[in-house]
Amino acid sequence: MNKTQKGAWCGVLMSVFILLIPVIRMNIAVPIPSMRTDIDSTIPVERTNIWGTIKTDPLLSNLFFIIIPVVLLLLAFFFINRKRNNAEAEIDERDRFIARRALIATFVSICVIPIVACAVAIFALEPQATIQIRIFPLILYFTYIIFILIFSVAILVQYGWGGKDGK
Amino acid sequence: MGNNEITNQIRRLRFDNNEMSQQDLAQKAGCTRQTIIAIEQGKYNPSLALAFKIARAFGKKIEEVFLCNG
Known part of the structure; x- marks a missing residue:
């Protein structure tokens, strides 16, 4: 497994981790009446979502959304870019070719995300509803994370997931 | 990524050159x-x-290493 593949695996793990955090936190923070038997479902539960959680717990949000991904990225780059005494080239033209194709594929597919985000907002709420302006940077943030995920997966697919080690 | 019209003799040449490894x-x-x-x-x-560069590593001309069947 070469440097590009290791970077791609780091990208997959990091992006999946970051994308899972809101889901995990939302399920911890929000009791779901239909799925929980230990609460009285007749009591109206405040409709809380990830944005509400961020509002109530900014410290944890910053920790999860900013610090941990940054630390993970730094650790990943530290381990991947370690100096080796091996005389073999670490990256060559094929790796660059694969990365370029993955980048093109990612840019094409990433265009769909803002459209999907808008569609979700329209269907989840109503066409005349308003949303808070702070949601837009979050959409961009998650678009960036999904960009990393798609880019990493596109690289791994072209390498054959690295399991065969090119054999 | 590959194009079957172009074949190569790298494997044979490696073995002809003292079983040169892929790493070498x-x-x-x-x-x-x-x-x-x-x-x-x-x-x-x-x-x-x-x-x-690959042809040079074997001390051959490029057309002796890579063949175009098209």
């Missing part, structure tokens, strides 16, 4: 071992520059 060839050509494997299997066609 990669070091001489300045590429990764995975790229040598991909070229040998016909999954990747190298650039002209890399093709020249």
